Amino acid sequence: xNITFCATxxxxxxxxxELRLALPEHHIALWxxxxxxSNPAAEAAIVWAPPQAFxxxxxxxxxxxxxxxxxxxLLQKTLPVNMAVIRLDDAGMSVQMAEYVTQAVVRxxxxxAELERDMRDGEWSFRRPRERSEFxxxxxxxxxxxxxxxxxxxxxxxxxxGWSRSAKSLDGITTFAGDKQLPDFMAACSAVVxxxxxxxxxxxxxxxDTLMHLPVGAYLINVARGEHLVHxxxxxxxxxxxxxxxxxxxxxxxxxxxEHPFRSHTKIxxxxxxxxxTLRSESVAQIVGKFKQWVAGTPATHLSGYVDAVRGY
Ligand code: NDP
Ligand code: OXD
Numbered sequence: 001x002n003i004t005f006c007a008t009x010x011x012x013x014x015x016x017x018e019l020r021l022a023l024p025e026h027h028i029a030l031w032x033x034x035x036x037x038s039n040p041a042a043e044a045a046i047v048w049a050p051p052q053a054f055x056x057x058x059x060x061x062x063x064x065x066x067x068x069x070x071x072x073x074l075l076q077k078t079l080p081v082n083m084a085v086i087r088l089d090d091a092g093m094s095v096q097m098a099e100y101v102t103q104a105v106v107r108x109x110x111x112x113a114e115l116e117r118d119m120r121d122g123e124w125s126f127r128r129p130r131e132r133s134e135f136x137x138x139x140x141x142x143x144x145x146x147x148x149x150x151x152x153x154x155x156x157x158x159x160x161x162g163w164s165r166s167a168k169s170l171d172g173i174t175t176f177a178g179d180k181q182l183p184d185f186m187a188a189c190s191a192v193v194x195x196x197x198x199x200x201x202x203x204x205x206x207x208x209d210t211l212m213h214l215p216v217g218a219y220l221i222n223v224a225r226g227e228h229l230v231h232x233x234x235x236x237x238x239x240x241x242x243x244x245x246x247x248x249x250x251x252x253x254x255x256x257x258x259e260h261p262f263r264s265h266t267k268i269x270x271x272x273x274x275x276x277x278t279l280r281s282e283s284v285a286q287i288v289g290k291f292k293q294w295v296a297g298t299p300a301t302h303l304s305g306y307v308d309a310v311r312g313y
Contacts, residue, residue: 001295004042004058006031006050007067010278018280019046022288033057044294045083046287048278049073055080063300065287068278069093069145071307072198072225084300085307086290089144092282097145098152100275101193101221104247105153108191108219109135113245136161138189140205141224142168142175143313145276146195161188165201186213191221198225199312208233217244223275226252231262238267249275 003026005016012030019028031050032038036057047054048067055061061080066087074085107113111127118125137153139146142164150160150173160173163185167177176185186192192214196202206222206229214220220243222229231252237243247269248262254273262268290303300306307313 001026001044002040002042003028003044003046003291004031004039004054004061005029005046006054007046007048008050010048010067015046015280015284018284019288022284023291031058044291047074050077052077055083063291063294065290066307067283067287069276070197070225071313072227075307075309075312079309084303085309086287086300086303087305087307088278088283088286089305090148091286092279093276094145094148096276097195097223098148100249100271101149101223102152102156104221104269105137105158105191105193105219106156108245109158132157133159135159135190136174136188138163138185138192139195140185140192141195141197142170142173143195143197146193149193149195161185182210183213186210187215189214189218191219193221194224194228196224196228197313198227201312203227204230206230206234208237211237211243214243216242218242219244220246221248222246223249226250226254235261235265238265243267245269247271249273 005012005028007015016028016030027040029040031054033053041060042058043062045061045064046067047064055077059080061083063084063086066074066085069088071085071087109130114127115125136159138161139150140163142150142162146162150162153160154172161176162170162173163176163182165177168175174188194206196205206220211233234243234246238246245267249271250273256262256270262270293303294300
């Protein structure tokens with residue numbers, strides 16, 4: 001079978017080498033945009049943020065494996081009519097995400113930034129310990145990553161709340177679902193973590209009229225997509241003190257422009273979309289496993305990570 005590969009922002013050579021080693025009986029080729037006639041007609045694609053021309057030139061594609069968990073960029077494209085989209089599920093990302101979010105929450109809860117600042121200023125300060133039982137961390141999105149994050153936070157005995165589209169019953173987690181329960185969920189959170197997929201329903205969900213339900217002095221951690229957040233609203237709420245601080249890993253424009261106010265804001269911590277990296281070996285192993293199941297006859301709709309294009313995730 002022919003597989004076409006196109007991934008921007010990564011070195012394709014090493015990926016192709018690993019994929020070819022794992023699938024020696026199949027032909028895997030790097031897509032050539034300049035000379036479309038030279039691309040063998042492929043049934044399967046492995047992609048990260050390919051240009052529209054990739055799909056326009058290959059309407060015969062049956063299945064597309066996304067080299068990431070989020071498929072928002074892919075679903076904004078016009079895709080081949082019969083192509084099913086399969087995303088990465090976990091593939092080594094959830095442990096990284098749990099680690100990243102936990103360190104951000106712990107820094108806020110334990111006020112490490114303030115203690116470090118005091119030490120730099122020559123002080124030896126005492127801060128009264130906060131009450132853990134009163135520091136609820138809310139996780140928006142209780143999927144593969146959100147649930148792992150929630151469980152990691154529980155390990156440190158933070159009360160955890162979760163918000164999802166469908167109602168859930170999860171051991172030890174106070175759950176909320178749907179738009180109606182969003183204000184109550186927000187009101188319960190001392191820190192809120194966004195781990196939602198970016199869909200028409202969730203774009204700009206972190207805006208003034210949702211964030212204003214947070215208690216005064218709450219923290220925001222956005223590790224999902226930049227377009228979940230309305231930048232100006234966050235800046236205004238940091239200025240007013242309603243939001244005490246934000247940790248942002250994702251931005252509506254990436255790379256974040258060097259002059260962007262987020263970069264130098266004293267209440268914002270930024271990282272360059274690094275909270276959970278796509279790991280090559282884990283991702284290749286997962287895609288190869290799913291591809292083999294598909295070749296053996298499992299319908300794409302039955303593969304784990306199958307994306308419901310109407311739902312958007
Ligand atoms: P999943 O699809 O497993 O989980 C999505 C969760 O979001 C589900 O619980 C779902 O609810 C919930 N959800 C979806 N739409 C809504 C809505 N309208 N209202 C309320 N809840 C909603 O995704 P993952 O956990 O694998 O990944 C989440 C996102 O994290 C990715 O889409 C990506 O954008 C981002 N990401 C960021 C990375 C980074 O490095 N910064 C790395 C990897 C991913 P339900 O359970 O009811 O379906
Ligand atoms: C992803 C990401 O969606 O890297 O996997 O953001």
